[in-house]
Amino acid sequence: MTEKQRTLMVVEDDPALQKQMRWAFGDYETVLASDRESAIAQLRRHEPPVVTMDLGLPPDPDGVREGFQLLQDMLSLAPDTKVIVLTGQHDRENAVRAVGMGAYDFFAKPFEPEFLTLTIDRAFRLYDLQRENLRLQEERGSALNGMLTRDPGMLKVCRTVEKVASANNVTVALLGESGTGKEVIARGLHQLSSRSKQRFVAINCAAIPEALLEAELFGHEKGAFTGAVKQTLGKIETADKGTLFLDEIGDLPMPLQAKLLRFLQERVIERIGGRAEIPVDVRVVCATHQDLKRLIEEGRFREDLYYRLAEIVIEIPPLRERPGDASLLAHAFVQRFAEENGRGSLRLTDDAVSAIEAHRWPGNVRELENCVKRAVIMADGNRVTSDDLGLAPVDESLELLNLRQVREAAERSAVTKVLSRVNGNIARAAEVLGVSRPTLYDLMNRYGIKKEA
Numbered sequence: 001m002t003e004k005q006r007t008l009m010v011v012e013d014d015p016a017l018q019k020q021m022r023w024a025f026g027d028y029e030t031v032l033a034s035d036r037e038s039a040i041a042q043l044r045r046h047e048p049p050v051v052t053m054d055l056g057l058p059p060d061p062d063g064v065r066e067g068f069q070l071l072q073d074m075l076s077l078a079p080d081t082k083v084i085v086l087t088g089q090h091d092r093e094n095a096v097r098a099v100g101m102g103a104y105d106f107f108a109k110p111f112e113p114e115f116l117t118l119t120i121d122r123a124f125r126l127y128d129l130q131r132e133n134l135r136l137q138e139e140r141g142s143a144l145n146g147m148l149t150r151d152p153g154m155l156k157v158c159r160t161v162e163k164v165a166s167a168n169n170v171t172v173a174l175l176g177e178s179g180t181g182k183e184v185i186a187r188g189l190h191q192l193s194s195r196s197k198q199r200f201v202a203i204n205c206a207a208i209p210e211a212l213l214e215a216e217l218f219g220h221e222k223g224a225f226t227g228a229v230k231q232t233l234g235k236i237e238t239a240d241k242g243t244l245f246l247d248e249i250g251d252l253p254m255p256l257q258a259k260l261l262r263f264l265q266e267r268v269i270e271r272i273g274g275r276a277e278i279p280v281d282v283r284v285v286c287a288t289h290q291d292l293k294r295l296i297e298e299g300r301f302r303e304d305l306y307y308r309l310a311e312i313v314i315e316i317p318p319l320r321e322r323p324g325d326a327s328l329l330a331h332a333f334v335q336r337f338a339e340e341n342g343r344g345s346l347r348l349t350d351d352a353v354s355a356i357e358a359h360r361w362p363g364n365v366r367e368l369e370n371c372v373k374r375a376v377i378m379a380d381g382n383r384v385t386s387d388d389l390g391l392a393p394v395d396e397s398l399e400l401l402n403l404r405q406v407r408e409a410a411e412r413s414a415v416t417k418v419l420s421r422v423n424g425n426i427a428r429a430a431e432v433l434g435v436s437r438p439t440l441y442d443l444m445n446r447y448g449i450k451k452e453a
């Protein structure tokens with residue numbers, strides 16, 4: 001963007017000074033305001049990254065009340081705006097107060113335009129840097145390996161995981177529907193912790209028959225039972241110094257719940273058929289798609305074990321509640337499977353993306369992953385269609401209609417609300433809405449809104 005396109009707002013009530021400033025800051029697209037109301041209207045309309053403002057504004061041009069009120073209003077409406085406050089000579093007190101309230105900098109009047117220009121340039125640069133930083137943060141998504149998301153809820157989960165990772169001994173319970181990425185998160189937690197050089201050992205409590213699960217977890221000595229031909233270490237012991245991931249913890253049978261509880265309390269295990277108490281140092285992460293609280297009420301899960309396991313509880317949102325993630329993941333999976341299958345450059349058609357966004361994905365990311373995997377094999381040419389995915393195509397015209405309806409409803413409601421707030425004053429309403437008067441009249445015509453209503 002060239003400097004000329006950048007908007008600088010100058011809030012100044014003295015017309016001569018306004019003119020002088022517009023001339024001095026000719027490199028920017030300058031918008032002018034002479035009082036609090038017009039400044040707020042211009043802010044809404046142009047969203048200037050940088051503002052210079054006089055503290056003495058009408059109706060109190062010799063005081064600072066209006067100026068401070070404007071500063072506060074601007075920063076609450078657009079907190080990223082860099083506001084440079086112009087104060088009287090020797091008015092340090094107000095200058096300091098303004099910066100304390102969030103102003104970017106202050107300048108004493110009369111000012112040297114060259115110096116003020118330097119400060120304005122710096123403010124634009126800072127604004128850009130902060131924007132870029134935010135964009136990169138959003139793009140970076142998460143430090144969790146293999147975790148793709150842009151959804152704010154899921155990004156919050158990632159931030160929590162990043163924080164919890166360093167608390168090496170805290171047990172973590174991951175709650176979420178099947179296929180939402182609980183294991184990905186458990187692995188990420190391990191990777192980000194200081195245990196990452198040690199082992200990550202996973203065991204699915206639902207997949208192993210009850211009779212074998214105890215030996216799987218705790219190990220056994222030679223001859224402990226028929227078939228125990230040699231000493232075998234259990235998963236807990238194997239994970240020593242590392243992370244133990246207990247998947248589907250809700251399916252752990254009651255007798256083993258008691259044994260696991262004892263381990264979590266004492267941090268020692270006894271192999272089946274053994275007598276020695278063996279100390280084991282692991283971080284336990286567990287996961288389940290079941291409602292543990294309900295299992296507790298039904299007497300199928302021990303409450304004391306729950307509290308040992310759930311020192312930190314992380315709830316993972318289902319894919320259907322992460323808008324945008326389904327298509328983000330689908331694009332990534334297409335690329336991955338195309339590479340794996342030597343399919344060159346495959347891409348999703350628009351109808352495929354719409355169908356993916358519209359589907360509810362009851363099996364979450366795993367279902368999506370499998371669906372794309374199959375589609376990549378089925379696809380002809382270099383396109384993956386909704387048909388290849390086995391998803392019903394979405395009627396685009398219906399979708400657009402919905403979006404238009406949403407926009408229209410929002411516009412109608414905003415215009416009605418503002419008009420009644422300003423008591424039908426069209427000029428005021430246009431200012432508050434950040435549109436021109438003709439645009440407001442257009443909107444009112446379109447939605448049949450009367451000025452007086």
Ligand SMILES: Nc1ncnc2c1ncn2[C@@H]1O[C@H](COP(=O)(O)OP(=O)(O)OP(=O)(O)O)[C@@H](O)[C@H]1O
Binds near residue numbers: 146179185288329366
């Ligand atoms: N955000 C994500 N980005 C990339 N891949 C993901 C993501 N979430 C999940 N996956 C992939 O989806 C599949 C299912 O994830 P995972 O096994 O972690 O789910 P889960 O919640 O543990 O499932 P279950 O409860 O059935 O064990 C895996 O292949 C995983 O790699």
